[in-house]
Amino acid sequence: MAKQKADFPVSDIRRYLEPGPIVLVSSAWRGERNIMTMGWHTVMEFSPSLVGCVIASGNHSFDLVRHSRQCVINLPTTALTDIVVGIGNCSGADVDKFDKFGLTAQPSHKVKAPLITECHANFECRIKDDALVNRYNFFIFEVVKAHVAPRPKHPQTLHYTGDGVFTVSGKIVSRRNLFRPEML
Amino acid sequence: MAKQKADFPVSDIRRYLEPGPIVLVSSAWRGERNIMTMGWHTVMEFSPSLVGCVIASGNHSFDLVRHSRQCVINLPTTALTDIVVGIGNCSGADVDKFDKFGLTAQPSHKVKAPLITECHANFECRIKDDALVNRYNFFIFEVVKAHVAPRPKHPQTLHYTGDGVFTVSGKIVSRRNLFRPEML
Numbered sequence: 001m002a003k004q005k006a007d008f009p010v011s012d013i014r015r016y017l018e019p020g021p022i023v024l025v026s027s028a029w030r031g032e033r034n035i036m037t038m039g040w041h042t043v044m045e046f047s048p049s050l051v052g053c054v055i056a057s058g059n060h061s062f063d064l065v066r067h068s069r070q071c072v073i074n075l076p077t078t079a080l081t082d083i084v085v086g087i088g089n090c091s092g093a094d095v096d097k098f099d100k101f102g103l104t105a106q107p108s109h110k111v112k113a114p115l116i117t118e119c120h121a122n123f124e125c126r127i128k129d130d131a132l133v134n135r136y137n138f139f140i141f142e143v144v145k146a147h148v149a150p151r152p153k154h155p156q157t158l159h160y161t162g163d164g165v166f167t168v169s170g171k172i173v174s175r176r177n178l179f180r181p182e183m184l
Numbered sequence: 185m186a187k188q189k190a191d192f193p194v195s196d197i198r199r200y201l202e203p204g205p206i207v208l209v210s211s212a213w214r215g216e217r218n219i220m221t222m223g224w225h226t227v228m229e230f231s232p233s234l235v236g237c238v239i240a241s242g243n244h245s246f247d248l249v250r251h252s253r254q255c256v257i258n259l260p261t262t263a264l265t266d267i268v269v270g271i272g273n274c275s276g277a278d279v280d281k282f283d284k285f286g287l288t289a290q291p292s293h294k295v296k297a298p299l300i301t302e303c304h305a306n307f308e309c310r311i312k313d314d315a316l317v318n319r320y321n322f323f324i325f326e327v328v329k330a331h332v333a334p335r336p337k338h339p340q341t342l343h344y345t346g347d348g349v350f351t352v353s354g355k356i357v358s359r360r361n362l363f364r365p366e367m368l
Contacts, residue, residue: 012346014223014345014346015345015346015347016345018204018223018224018343018344018345018346019204019343019344019345019351020202020203020204020205020343021204039198039202039227040202040226040227040228041226042224042225042226042236042237042238043223043224043238044224044238044320044322045238045320050320052226052236052320052322053226054226054227054228054229078357081357081359082359082362085359085362085363086362088363088367089362089363089364089367129319129320131315131316132315132316135313136228136229136234136236136313136324138228138236140320154345154351157351158357159202159203159204159343159353160202160203161198161199161200161202161203161338162196162198162199162202162368163199163360163368164358164359164360164361164362164363164368165356165357165358165359165360166356166357166358166359167203167338167341167353167354167355167356167357168353168354168355168356168357169343169351169352169353169354170351170352170353170354170355171351171352171354172349172350172351172352173262173265173342173349173350173351173352174348174349174350175265175266175269175348175349175350176347176348176349177348178266178269178270178273178348179269179272179273179348180273183272183273184346184347184348
């Protein structure tokens with residue numbers, strides 16, 4: 001399941017995150033590492049490449065991210081469905097999730113948090129703005145490096161609805177011909 | 185295409201927004217009304233029911249939302265694909281988009297912005313926090329009233345990837361049996 005990846009422009013990551021997939025956030029701090037599932041995120045800017053997301057303070061990852069000021073946002077496909085669910089249903093306070101789920105912690109290029117080799121894409125992030133962390137657990141990250149597997153072009157991703165149910169991205173619909181060029 | 189809707193708990197709207205669909209934002213201010221497409225949004229809290237989103241200041245809707253401090257987030261399904269694209273490719277400075285696209289502006293219950301009858305769900309919103317509007321065009325809304333069509337249970341929604349291409353939500357995957365009850 002290890003995927004070969006290519007560098008990808010950080011200003012184009014909306015391609016993968018704007019559709020709203022569940023993602024895996026990997027982090028590390030002082031010898032500890034962890035992975036959490038995250039469904040509450042949004043692209044905020046192309047350049048600098050900004051992503052805002054909620055990491056609830058009850059999560060074991062919250063302190064790792066807050067103290068290290070870094071993380072990697074990893075994009076799993078449906079091939080990892082049961083692992084995604086497993087990661088969301090145990091705590092890094094009790095287990096090392098890389099070991100438990102047989103995932104590869106690969107060194108990142110620009111941050112110390114490891115990226116997850118088995119995911120389709122990896123976005124290395126640094127905290128850009130923590131003004132809303134205390135009030136809403138809302139972190140604004142800058143994506144400083146992106147790695148994406150070139151194929152498949154449209155990976156099947158998981159989109160969480162709550163209650164244990166995901167929708168899967170399916171058919172691709174292009175309406176490129178109906179867009180004004182500056183709106184693409 | 186007009187849909188019968190039922191009241192829906194505002195604390196449960198992640199069911200529709202967490203999967204990351206493109207949505208239509210309707211707003212009104214001093215006799216003007218408008219609709220815009222929006223793909224940059226995230227759920228931020230269950231209760232109060234909070235949604236954060238980016239409305240770029242270049243959009244005609246920006247001032248309507250900022251001054252009225254209200255909007256409706258409407259969820260279109262694939263039945264409205266070409267209308268969604270059309271709305272994203274013209275400006276409310278030039279046209280009334282309700283008229284142009286034959287959409288029904290229905291009075292909301294708790295806000296003055298109209299809701300779009302033809303959408304599957306409508307979430308009436310008031311600005312909760314505008315601390316990040318100047319820096320990032322990022323609005324935090326509280327959903328104060330929700331209306332949802334009871335059927336279909338899993339409507340086909342559009343998820344934008346940029347470049348004129350959408351992915352469509354398809355197959356439903358339940359892993360409810362693998363979740364710890366408190367994680368559902």
